[in-house]
Amino acid sequence: MSPRKVIVVGAGHAGGTFVALLRREGFDGEIAMVGTEVHAPYHRPPLSKSFGGPKDGGDRGAPAKWLYDPAFYQEQGIDLHLSETVTSVDRGGRSVTLSGGAVLDYDVLVLATGAEPRSLGLPGEGLEGIHTLRDVGDAVRLDEAITSGRPLAIVGGGYIGLEVAAAARAHGVDVTVIEREDRLLARVASPALSGLLSEHHQVSGTAILTGAQTVGYVCDAGRVGGVRLADDTVIPCGTVLVGAGAVPRQALAEQAGLECGNGIMVDARCRTSDESILAIGDVTNRPVDGLEMMDGRMRVESIPSAVDQARHAVDVVLGRPAQDHEVPWFWSDQFDLKIKIAGIVHGDYETVQRGDPVRGGFALYHLRDGRLVAAEAVNAPKDFMVAKRMLSTGCPVEAAALRDPDADLRGLVAAA
């Protein structure tokens, strides 16, 4: 029998996209979505990219961009339970219990609980002035801290840290990025891109410390006054952003006895170890086509992945055959740089650079065994689109042809 009652736990990009798509594709049963935040789903990427309050004079506490207008859910017959959490799942009886006491039955349960900032558990972490960034409330507090002009130390040289660094420099704030690894973006970008971005941030006045282990925070007049490093150096600051990655919110899934690792384990169609429970978004550990490490699985923390999974989950609910997966991709905006990455940068690869980092747009194509593994494009949308095409077809790619500055991109795709 086809499902009539669908409950989604989590009201972020994955959950919001799923419920809208399910209705759009013709599901006419009951849909409920439970979210811990006071807000309906909204776009999170803008939260790390600019500060100084809303440009249109709107409500400072409201998200800059809704995923769907808040009135949308009622119009679509989607029952929103905001400021609520699911406290337990009864898999045998197919019901969930909400923090307010309500018990809701489901035929299909979709877990889209997301991820939260990793806590480093360092001494002084609770001091005033130390921030993490995940939701709009965090962003409002960080916005106030940055516009106050106090020097900013960012613990962790990942994408969120670098986006905030760029946005803070635009307000004239002194910024120091403290990275434990020997380069920025060590886990997610190629050494070549790390180096180029590092230069760009330094030219813009940001101090970058690599190979620097943060061990704690120094208190000054009741609030944070510095970051202490392993060599006992103290980096003076008045605001700290800890951007040390995210951990999946999988406690509910674990409590329900679903198979979990680093994230809730799902198959290519978002199915968990319980046939009535799907999981999508940042909380999931999913198979990724072409990934030649970690058993071909990872947590792909990105909006395109969340949307891809939402689409697959809708097909499962509606009893439709599986579609192809979208090529994983990511974007980041720093200063005037629009960075787009197609594929997952991993393993060993040979890098071919096209374009000129000094003069303008450029792209780094990473090849292994005559095929593209991933490409990183900076202000080079054509290269990004070409790389996505190459990855989706899995066609052979010749380094020599890419290296030729006169080679027409169109020709390279046609060869694909």
Next chain:
Amino acid sequence: MPTITYVLPDGTEQQMDVPCGQSVMDGSVRNNLPGIVAECGGSCSCATCHVFLEHAPDGAFDEPMTEETDLVEFLEDAAPNSRLSCQLIVSENADGARVRVSTANG
């Protein structure tokens, strides 16, 4: 309020009133129309809101910027009238515009 006609992937048409200042993409998302995915939320990053501008009254929309034309050029089904609907900002002049939504927006 300007009315925009959307020709959907299944060939049917929907007419939607879209407030001035919003994009053709916003009008589609707001009404849960099929075909426009809009992953990036309208920041000209993802090219999942591809439409063909079949009719635009004079002065309806600004010409595309380089970034948009670069993204569009390598879409599988790109055509001379291809646009990203997040960059089609609606004004009173856009009343009566007609877009056909790509069937390949992912």
